[in-house]
Amino acid sequence: MTSADFLKNINNHLWVVNEDPVDLQFNHSGYLFLASEKSAHIMEENYRTQRHAGAKVALLSPSQLKERFPWINTDGVALASLGLENEGWFDPWSLLNAFRRKAMSMGVYQCFGEVTGFRCSSNVAEIADGDFVDVKRIKYVNVQMPNSLEYQPVESAVVVNAAGANSGKIATMLGIGLGPKESISGIPFPVEPRKRFVYVVHCPDGPGLDTPFLIDYSGVYCRREGLGGNYLTGMSPEETEEPDISNLDVDDKFFQEKVWHHLANRIPAFEQLKVSSAWAGFYDYNTFDQNGIVGLHPLVPNMYFATGFSGHGLQQSPAVGLAVAELILDGGYKTVNLNAFDLKRIFLREPILESNIV
Missing domain, CATH: 3.30.9.10 (D-Amino Acid Oxidase, subunit A, domain 2)
Known part of the structure; x- marks a missing residue:
């Protein structure tokens, strides 16, 4: 809902002086989920959760579904859920370019390169009786620039791992998941x-x-x-x-x-x-629970993660970006509380599982 509000008012946030307004081509036609008899109770539970949070959704019986959308074959459908507002689709490249353009107008320097490794300081810390782990703090990120034979060390006080499908590979470069299996350092980034x-x-x-x-x-x-x-x-x-x-x-x-x-x-x-x-x-x-992972890793206290969204990242990006900025600048969430998506759920083996999603 936070992201939808951001997208509907996109030019209040990302318009740049002397540039054309941002046009996301946001189509508000909504999402229509269909449930079988076996999964209808899950849809009803999701509906109650969504309504409690303020989302505008409606449940439709098969006959109501057929009346509203005559082109649907309702065989096997026990229940349907239709989003009435704040749902739809938009042009992803327009949003990405709008973020980039606004950031650069505010002084951000954009460069392209491949992360090949890290230079870190290291300290051994005891986290339990007799259980010691290696805690690393990133000092430099080694970046291989295009057409360059050598990497360039980039000094970094804070690193955000928003590398999408490659974020697990980057975590492995830091030794995450490579420790003893019975230790927290042996739990891979999923x-x-x-x-x-x-x-x-x-x-x-x-x-x-x-x-x-x-x-x-x-x-x-x-x-x-x-x-x-x-x-x-x-x-x-x-x-x-x-x-x-x-x-x-x-x-x-x-x-x-x-x-x-x-x-x-x-x-x-x-x-x-x-x-x-x-x-x-x-x-x-x-692979743990198909939900986003947001926050600091306890073994790398200056790397923030914003990844693992399993196909939902772009639509959640305005809210997640704001939340990560608040973590970095304020030390905690101010606008949207994303504590449920912290990495600790992976270490505690407490997945956040959802049903009836795409």
Whole structure:
């Protein structure tokens, strides 16, 4: 909700003098989740949580769903949840460029390079009877610049690890997870790349302008893309069928064998669709509980983490960025309390699990 308010008032935050206003192309069509009989009770619990937090959502019976969206096949649907405001989609590059442009207008220097290592000071600390750990403080970040044969040491008082799918790799460079398995230093940082496919399909007779972002209980999602009968669709694979992350090649068979059947079953018009393009990208997948990890690591007290959002990072980024800034500058949260997403839940083995999400 904090992020939605930020996006709706984007030019109050990110407009730059003498530049064009920011246009995120924010489409407020909402999210429509479908639940089977087996998962309807979870949707009802989520609905109560959302309403308690002030979110505007509504539950729809199958008949109400069919009346509102006649193009949906309601077979197998026991309940639906529709977001009435603050939900939809926007242009991600416009938001990223707006953040970058505003930051640079305020004096931030942008450079591009690959982190190859760290220079740290080190102290041994006792955290329990007879349990000693190596606590590191980052002094320099080694950065390999493009077309350079040597790395450049960048002096750093504070480091924010917002490296997305590569954030776990960076944590390993600091020795996180490489200690004895029975020690806190042996608990790995649980973020890794997971490849996901997005398919653009064309269907002239598909759902119209009132189409929300549809998430079927099969895991297939779909939303309208522009006004020309194009739609984005995809789904996450089973854990045992995760695709190879050594490249960003698209698996066309995945659409044919996994996505299309569920998509056409829920929206019969899509039996006549045609795939026009597709791409692949990486999620910063949190293998522990698929939720974001925000805060300091106890073994590296000047590295803040903001990662592991498992596909939800961009939409949560305005709130998370504000929260991390408050952690750094004020030593605690002032606006949005994100203590639930602290790293300590990983060490305590207390996951925050959600259901009925995409």
